[in-house]
Amino acid sequence: MLRATAEAGINIALIKYWGKRDDELNLPAVGSISLTLCELGSRSTVHFDPALSADSFVLDTVERTDPRVFGTLDAVRQIAGLSTKARVESFNTVPTASGLASSASGAAALATAAWHAAGLPPGLDPRLADITRINSGSGPRSLLGGLVELDRESGQPVQLLPAADWDLAMVVAVLGRGPKAVSSRVGMARSRKSSPYFAQWVASHPADLQAARAAIMHRDLEQLGVLMEHSTQKMHACMLASKPALMYWRPATIAALEAIHALRTKGVGVWSTMDAGPHVKALCQRGDAAQVHRALLATDGVDEVLVTTPGPGTRLL
Numbered sequence: 516m517l518r519a520t521a522e523a524g525i526n527i528a529l530i531k532y533w534g535k536r537d538d539e540l541n542l543p544a545v546g547s548i549s550l551t552l553c554e555l556g557s558r559s560t561v562h563f564d565p566a567l568s569a570d571s572f573v574l575d576t577v578e579r580t581d582p583r584v585f586g587t588l589d590a591v592r593q594i595a596g597l598s599t600k601a602r603v604e605s606f607n608t609v610p611t612a613s614g615l616a617s618s619a620s621g622a623a624a625l626a627t628a629a630w631h632a633a634g635l636p637p638g639l640d641p642r643l644a645d646i647t648r649i650n651s652g653s654g655p656r657s658l659l660g661g662l663v664e665l666d667r668e669s670g671q672p673v674q675l676l677p678a679a680d681w682d683l684a685m686v687v688a689v690l691g692r693g694p695k696a697v698s699s700r701v702g703m704a705r706s707r708k709s710s711p712y713f714a715q716w717v718a719s720h721p722a723d724l725q726a727a728r729a730a731i732m733h734r735d736l737e738q739l740g741v742l743m744e745h746s747t748q749k750m751h752a753c754m755l756a757s758k759p760a761l762m763y764w765r766p767a768t769i770a771a772l773e774a775i776h777a778l779r780t781k782g783v784g785v786w787s788t789m790d791a792g793p794h795v796k797a798l799c800q801r802g803d804a805a806q807v808h809r810a811l812l813a814t815d816g817v818d819e820v821l822v823t824t825p826g827p828g829t830r831l832l
């Protein structure tokens with residue numbers, strides 16, 4: 516088979532990844548724990564075609580030149596002993612104008628499709644996670660479903676809990692559109708180099724991971740939610756203390772965080788997280804998602820609110 520299509524869900528980190536310990540292999544400075552989502556993601560088709568003289572890449576019907584995509588193809592070709600060029604066609608099911616990151620699901624779908632199109636053996640081979648990481652350090656987490664930990668040492672993903680085992684929802688408030696001001700890759704390098712909090716961020720991380728693993732094992736949403744908010748705020752403190760500052764927040768970000776806090780004071784079990792952008796994501800029980808959706812939609816500056824649920828890992832179509 517020289518052609519394959521794979522689909523992957525985006526993932527949202529609960530215990531965040533920020534910073535690298537090896538730029539070349541894109542290995543993280545910290546482990547992380549995430550939730551893979553069902554409703555938002557990417558689909559990628561890779562066709563190794565002997566008639567082609569060069570690799571090509573089309574994303575959402577627009578032809579692009581992306582060295583990371585071509586690097587992914589080279590890595591797969593090297594393992595498979597292939598020299599054939601490929602055509603890659605990818606789509607994001609994340610609303611395209613939303614500015615929500617789809618790099619992790621895109622990386623997982625691309626690497627999986629290329630791996631199978633090249634005839635490499637099925638199953639979660641550690642080299643597939645390594646190849647996924649070329650494109651996105653958080654990408655290997657999307658290879659697996661549900662709650663997933665990315666191990667700092669190996670850079671490999673491990674499933675902590677399948678999607679069906681906990682009735683969670685992630686309600687995503689989209690604030691503002693367009694690409695982020697500073698990419699994660701550039702921002703992480705800047706934080707490592709210049710943020711006086713970077714060392715503390717890394718040193719305080721293992722305790723968060725350990726506590727989050729225990730919270731997940733006991734399905735303790737309150738404990739997990741508190742840890743998630745703390746990890747998020749530590750990451751943003753580290754970003755803000757970088758030189759120049761990495762400020763991803765907008766006024767509506769604060770309003771959305773306050774809306775989540777207000778719901779909690781009313782007794783709703785909901786906690787917030789953010790990534791390298793202004794959007795706010797709220798973790799709650801699925802039964803509370805409609806209420807959280809309403810509150811975020813009524814918040815000034817929130818453009819759109821999406822209710823998402825845990826999803827499976829990357830699959831071949």
Ligand code: DP6
Nearest residue numbers: 528531532651652653699700790791
């Ligand atoms: C802020 O995978 O986008 O979303 O490894 O440089 O490709 P690179 O970055 P990326 O990391 C995003 C990190 C984050 C937090 C997280 O998802 O853990």
